[in-house]
Amino acid sequence: MKIVVVGCTHAGTSAVKNILKEQPDAEVVVYERNDNVSFLSCGIAMYVGGIVKDPASLFYSSPEELTSLGAKVNMQHDVLEIDAAKKIVRIKDLMTAAETIESYDRLVMTTGSWPLTPPIPGIEQQNVLLCKNYNQALEIIKRSENAKRITVVGAGYIGIELVEAFALQGKNITLIDGLDRILNKYLDQELTDVLENELVKQGVTLALNQQVSEFCGEMGKVTHVKTSHGKYGTDLVILCIGFKPMTELLANQVDRLPNGAIIVNEYMQTSNPDIFAAGDAAVVHYNPTDEPAYIPLATNAVRQGFLVGKNIEKPTIAYRGTQGTSGLHLFGYNIGSTGMTEASAKAAGLNVQATYFEDNYRPEFMPSTENVQMKLVYDKESHRILGAQLMSKYDITQSANTISLAIQNKMTVEDLAISDFFFQPHFDRPWNYLNLLAQQALEDLA
Template identity: 70%
Template sequence: MKVVVIGCTHAGTSAVKSILKESPEAEVIVYERNDNVSFLSCGIALYVGGVVKNAQDLFYSNPEELASLGATVNMEHNVTSIDTELKQVTAVNLKTNETSITSYDKLVMTTGSWPIVPPIPGIKANNILLCKNYNQANKIIDSAKDAKKIVVVGGGYIGIELVEAFVESGKEVTLIDGLERILNKYLDKPFTDKLEQELLSQGVTLALGENVARFESDEQSNVKKVHTASKSFDADMVILCVGFKPSTELLGDQVDKLPNGAIKVNEYMQTSQPDIFAAGDSAIVHYNPTQSDNYIPLATNAVRQGLLVGKNIKKPTLAYRGTQGTSGLYLFGWKIGSTGLTIENALTQGINADMAYLEDNYRPEFMPTTEKVMMQLVFDKDTKRILGGQLMSKYDITQSANTLSLAVQNEMTVEDLALSDFFFQPHFDRPWNYLNLLAQAAMD
């Protein structure tokens, strides 16, 4: 069995290892455009902020490791076309410009995603940068050395984390987002209100509900101002963090896709052509809270789907369990975890949903210290099925987002969670764990 893997970041690296573990006799050929594999882009803000001193620590594999496992790894090779009828891929060696054609029995599309670049006038100015891969991380760090005023466009996780890194580096930071709230996909208003106040107290200028209209540059084509419809902001550097789009142009219309280009896969990671698999940012996920196909480009989804490619490369064996889009964030001492639907998203999708909000201490007041936990549970009013949840505290409660993720995945009700068996020990929690109390508030 000859397997060609195109793209080797999270899903690709996971798939190669899984294929060779499950089918050691397989001939696995990897094509990767870059000169590195497995870069953890979620660590870029930590690298920018100096928390991670060595960028090499953000790689968890390398071409040599994959080769030692038995793969033929072609770095700095760009696949230019795929013929699904002949089962062939054409690739160009970017160092020598030589072209090669390789046949396959199974094809694995782990081509990932690329930052969205909106068609804004002046966007090609110098020092308007993207934030995705290793080379971009290095460019951000290099450009930030001489930049005093930095504008971040996009209030999602990557944008927010970069804002914190730049603030702690002593920069003047402006955050622009077209939505009225930061982190809109992950958190409801009580949580984002608190975080926005935190950003303001740290000296961040917030321009929410504002879209960038144009960028203004000086005579050397260096960006100097960012203009929205109503305001202008000085800028020595701009980082665009407005989202990602799947990189799936290679397959054209040869497999079924979502309108945004994400490749549709079944529970075994097979596309509409069973010998072609897809995983990671190039593919859809099954979103359990709504039982629907969705596009959620997260490293956690990528590594799970990559593993499943290897498990199912010979025949359908292990089914995907879906995702809740579970995520965590650290921001100026706040620890935040979320999973599944927010109440705002649930109602927007026409779900008859309700929510319970609760603040309580994570452990008894008789202990020397304790901390408040902000919590919210989102559930279906008709079935009482849990759809999502959010938690935030100065104490690290983020693992409870994983507990709520399991509750959503296993279709638990608020009653199930209200009476779930959690241990009690005063160092850690109360006789009723705060998740029990949250679910009991939902019951009420």
């Protein structure tokens, strides 16, 4: 069996490794347009902030490793065309410009995503940067060294982490977002209010609920960012406003969402059973709504890539879906989020209720303890848990994984209220804070 893999970051790397593990006799041919694989873009802010000293540590695989496992790896090769009917791909060697044709028995589409770049006047200027891959990370580091004023557009995880990194360097930071709260997709207002106050304390200028209308500049360099509410001087702009799947090669050949994300079944097969897709190029099954969704996260990518390897010959292991679970460390706060927020659930038309609750993570008689802020989102009728958010100076982020499993397994508030968690005063109370959160939800329901 000959398998062509197009794109090799998280999903592609995971797919190649697991295909070769499951099908050691398969011929696996990889085409990647960049000169590296497996770059952890979530570590860019840590690199910018100096936490990660060596950018090479942000790679967990390499072309050499994949080659040693048995793959034929073609770096700096761009796939120009895919003909699903003929089962061939047309490729261009970016170093020599030579073009070739490759046939396949199975095709794996792991082309990933690319940062959104809206048609804002002035966006083409040289100090407007994107934040996704390794080369962009190097460019951000280089240009930020002499920039005193930095504007970050987009208040999601990547944008917020960059803001923290630059603020700790003493830069003058402006954070712009079209929505009225930071981290809008992940947290409700009870938690974002705390974090926004912290950003202001750190000297960050928050320009929320504002749309960028123009990047004003001179001699090809931005000097001001103009928004619907004002004008902000800047030496550098970094765009972090979201991602779009790179799937045009399969347009009109497989089923896709309106945004281009490839629709896959539980075995990672597209509407063409010989073509598989995974990672940022594909949809996920979102368990809180039981619907397909586009959630570009490395965690989803590596799991879907793993399943490609398991199912490439025949359906073997079905996808369990995702809750979009994530974690963040920001100015001393540890934040975990999974599933739906109250705001997103109501926007989706679901009949939900939410409970906000605070408690210390362990008894007050211990030498120290920390407050935990929590919110649980659940269906008002069935009491099924749909989402949760947790935040504390203590590291409670693994509790988001606990709630993630609860959502995946369709557990209810009642289930969580009496779930078996150990008690030891070093770590928690006789009732774990997740138990107490759910017990408060039961009171709210009553």
